[in-house]
Amino acid sequence: MTSTASPGTSSTARKDFDRDGYIAIQPLFDAEKMKEINAELDRFIGECVPRMSRAEVYYEDINDPDSIKQMMNMNDHDAYFRNLVENGPVRQLAETVLGEAVKPANVEYFNKPPGIGQPTPAHQDGYFFHLTPSSAVTGWLALEEVDHENGCLHYVRGSHKSSGFRPHARSKVLGFSQGMTDFGTPEDKADTVSFPCGGGTLLMHHAKTIHWAGANRSKTRSRRALGFIYFAKSAKNDKAARAAYQAKLDADLKEANKI
Numbered sequence: 001m002t003s004t005a006s007p008g009t010s011s012t013a014r015k016d017f018d019r020d021g022y023i024a025i026q027p028l029f030d031a032e033k034m035k036e037i038n039a040e041l042d043r044f045i046g047e048c049v050p051r052m053s054r055a056e057v058y059y060e061d062i063n064d065p066d067s068i069k070q071m072m073n074m075n076d077h078d079a080y081f082r083n084l085v086e087n088g089p090v091r092q093l094a095e096t097v098l099g100e101a102v103k104p105a106n107v108e109y110f111n112k113p114p115g116i117g118q119p120t121p122a123h124q125d126g127y128f129f130h131l132t133p134s135s136a137v138t139g140w141l142a143l144e145e146v147d148h149e150n151g152c153l154h155y156v157r158g159s160h161k162s163s164g165f166r167p168h169a170r171s172k173v174l175g176f177s178q179g180m181t182d183f184g185t186p187e188d189k190a191d192t193v194s195f196p197c198g199g200g201t202l203l204m205h206h207a208k209t210i211h212w213a214g215a216n217r218s219k220t221r222s223r224r225a226l227g228f229i230y231f232a233k234s235a236k237n238d239k240a241a242r243a244a245y246q247a248k249l250d251a252d253l254k255e256a257n258k259i
């Protein structure tokens with residue numbers, strides 16, 4: 001069964017997060033701040049994308065520059081997004097739910113362009129973070145109205161409590177290199193919660209929380225969001241393993257003419 005979630009509040013954030021593996025703040029940012037963030041994103045695309053590598057900007061259609069589906073490391077390229085991940089309320093929330101100081105790791109852009117936006121396969125982010133323990137969160141900020149038609153996020157409630165990771169294998173979906181191979185058990189289905197939400201909503205999930213999203217079935221609406229990744233200060237980060245994984249992935253995607 002898929003149910004629609006009720007929003008959490010910041011005062012109960014830690015408790016809700018520990019129980020469910022995610023929280024929702026609806027909204028974290030008001031309409032004026034969202035106008036600013038969306039304008040800064042447009043500026044970023046015009047100014048920064050031309051100097052970013054192919055491995056940092058993915059297109060749904062490699063021949064269509066208007067079909068950006070994902071961007072990585074936005075904080076490395078631009079002071080506005082660096083400040084947003086390092087100093088804003090998203091970081092405060094990450095520290096609240098993890099109960100310790102965090103290291104901002106990445107700002108990503110997740111888009112599903114109208115008509116061609118692919119589904120996001122079920123996965124656990126920590127599978128490719130290479131952290132021990134896998135103590136990290138992703139904040140996911142809706143930049144516009146998101147619903148079942150354009151591809152809202154779904155979480156499997158409580159899935160962060162499992163001891164290890166579920167099995168993953170290479171997925172064919174650009175931007176989500178690993179997908180779960182055993183997703184869809186009766187328990188997965190019973191515990192799935194969907195998050196249609198308005199622009200300005202912030203969802204935050206644990207690195208072990210199973211999540212996925214549908215394709216964008218709208219012919220006219222995009223589905224744009226930002227991801228803010230934070231590692232717990234106490235988690236050990238195997239940078240060499242992570243870099244080796246990324247280098248192999250980049251080489252494979254290049255060979256397949258996907259980037």
Ligand SMILES: O=C(O)CCC(=O)C(=O)O
Pocket residue numbers: 110120125138139140211212213225227
């Ligand atoms: O935006 C999406 O469809 C997926 C985002 C995601 O996997 C994440 O934030 O970890």
